[in-house]
Amino acid sequence: MKIESAIAANRFGLGARPGDLEKIERQQxxxxxxxxxxxxxxxxxxxxxxxxxxxxxxxVDEVRREDRDQYGKTVREYYIxxxxxRYRAAATSDYPFHERLVHFWSNHFAVSADKQPMPAVAxxxxxxxxxxxxxxxxxxxxxxxxxxxxxxxxxDNQRSVGPDSTLGKRASRxxxxxxxxxxxxxxxxxxxxxxxxxxxxxxQQDVTTFAKVITGWSVGGAGENGRFAEGxxxxxxxxxxxxxPGKQEILGRQYSQSGMAxxxxxxxxxxxxxxxxxxxxSKLVRHFVADEPPAELVDQLAAAYLKSGGELSAMYTxxxxxxxxxxxxxxxxxxxxxxxxxTFRAFDYVPDEARFLIGALDLMGQTPYRPGSPAGWPDTAExxxxxxxxxxxxxxxxxxxxxxxxxxxxxxxxxxxxxxxxQTQTRTAIGRAESSIQGMTLLxxxxxxxxx
Numbered sequence: 001m002k003i004e005s006a007i008a009a010n011r012f013g014l015g016a017r018p019g020d021l022e023k024i025e026r027q028q029x030x031x032x033x034x035x036x037x038x039x040x041x042x043x044x045x046x047x048x049x050x051x052x053x054x055x056x057x058x059x060v061d062e063v064r065r066e067d068r069d070q071y072g073k074t075v076r077e078y079y080i081x082x083x084x085x086r087y088r089a090a091a092t093s094d095y096p097f098h099e100r101l102v103h104f105w106s107n108h109f110a111v112s113a114d115k116q117p118m119p120a121v122a123x124x125x126x127x128x129x130x131x132x133x134x135x136x137x138x139x140x141x142x143x144x145x146x147x148x149x150x151x152x153x154x155x156d157n158q159r160s161v162g163p164d165s166t167l168g169k170r171a172s173r174x175x176x177x178x179x180x181x182x183x184x185x186x187x188x189x190x191x192x193x194x195x196x197x198x199x200x201x202x203x204q205q206d207v208t209t210f211a212k213v214i215t216g217w218s219v220g221g222a223g224e225n226g227r228f229a230e231g232x233x234x235x236x237x238x239x240x241x242x243x244x245p246g247k248q249e250i251l252g253r254q255y256s257q258s259g260m261a262x263x264x265x266x267x268x269x270x271x272x273x274x275x276x277x278x279x280x281x282s283k284l285v286r287h288f289v290a291d292e293p294p295a296e297l298v299d300q301l302a303a304a305y306l307k308s309g310g311e312l313s314a315m316y317t318x319x320x321x322x323x324x325x326x327x328x329x330x331x332x333x334x335x336x337x338x339x340x341x342x343t344f345r346a347f348d349y350v351p352d353e354a355r356f357l358i359g360a361l362d363l364m365g366q367t368p369y370r371p372g373s374p375a376g377w378p379d380t381a382e383x384x385x386x387x388x389x390x391x392x393x394x395x396x397x398x399x400x401x402x403x404x405x406x407x408x409x410x411x412x413x414x415x416x417x418x419x420x421x422x423q424t425q426t427r428t429a430i431g432r433a434e435s436s437i438q439g440m441t442l443l444x445x446x447x448x449x450x451x452x
Contacts, residue, residue, distance in 0.1 A: 001419045002025065009021060009419075010342065011329075014338070015346060032097075034317065034320060041131055051124070056121055057120075057219075060117050076119065083357070083369065086368065088350045090341045090345075101135070105130050105141065138305075139268055146194075152218060156185050157185065161182065196273060196279060197278070218237050221237075251273075272310050280315065285301060291332070291381055294324055301319060330451035330452075335384055336393075344357075346416075347407075397440075398437075410433070410440045413443065426443070429442055
């Protein structure tokens with residue numbers, strides 16, 4: 001069996017299940033990957049069965065107002081349900097490359113469950129804004145993300161009031177002591193993290209002006225004591241009363257549109273900016289090829305993106321076609337997220353108890369939907385290595401091996417899920433293990449399995 005089949009399953013995908021490598025070999029690794037970025041978005045049953053974010057927003061708001069003691073429990077239940085659905089879908093997916101792309105873009109456009117009410121909707125943000133748009137135009141993904149209530153609330157854009165808006169002028173005349181003013185959080189993260197990148201050529205003035213442009217991008221039913229109560233609760237709502245009117249200039253370009261159209265015009269231009277192309281290409285190459293992205297490959301992906309008019313699939317296709325993507329079976333160190341999913345896939349097993357997988361990721365420092373900042377989780381070995389981190393991984397390897405590992409032969413399982421990437425010295429060490437549980441622990445802790 002060719003090494004490319006193992007790379008396709010373990011680097012581009014989420015880890016092989018028994019039987020996957022043979023399927024990939026028959027279909028050809030590149031064809032197997034390309035097929036997953038064609039056609040409509042794949043919606044796993046586990047995800048489609050989740051409630052909508054609007055209904056969850058309404059429910060948690062109702063509980064917050066009527067029964068504060070119940071609020072924490074309600075939010076936690078939603079969080080566990082969504083995390084469990086995410087990892088069930090990942091462990092069982094027949095389209096693991098597509099699923100990895102969902103996780104990649106969810107991390108790129110990170111919201112963190114560290115802030116209320118994000119625990120109740122972080123998984124739904126991924127399902128509604130990210131999942132349907134991972135293979136289309138980047139601008140569609142960008143618009144879906146920035147207009148999703150979870151992103152708006154996470155970065156407090158519903159609180160941003162244009163100084164010359166109707167409400168802004170009223171507050172100024174009244175010399176109000178209320179905290180009414182411009183909030184730059186969303187504008188800054190769109191420029192710095194979501195599109196151009198930190199070295200993308202924008203200025204602080206661009207941030208401030210863009211913040212004015214997207215004033216009014218809010219959520220239905222937002223506000224206290226009935227203020228801004230119009231609109232369907234928990235859905236995107238444009239509020240003209242707080243929008244900064246007038247022509248604006250960002251990155252040297254004039255925008256004379258009115259209302260919501262002005263912000264959408266800026267996002268369309270940002271999506272096709274060369275700095276955005278390079279920023280997105282760099283992150284993709286870092287995620288799939290090397291912690292230090294080869295500049296030549298980054299340029300190839302960026303060029304393909306711009307030539308296609310911002311099609312994400314053009315970058316994926318260039319990535320799959322690049323020789324650098326297939327040059328090493330062990331180029332990337334798995335994050336805890338990758339490690340846990342690939343373990344479940346290797347055993348063809350999904351835990352019934354969500355707290356088991358959440359606890360595992362929490363132990364290893366990557367609690368689901370809690371990156372802690374809009375920058376998302378780091379994507380390099382430097383961030384996930386270290387003696388303590390390795391000890392925790394081995395500890396979990398041993399737990400899993402005792403729990404389900406006795407049901408399989410570790411050498412045979414290594415052949416099934418690693419294929420040509422299963423090294424001779426690893427096979428020998430496992431074969432000498434005193435028990436199948438010890439052998440399984442060695443397999444999961446081996447560099448062959450810990451890297452992709």
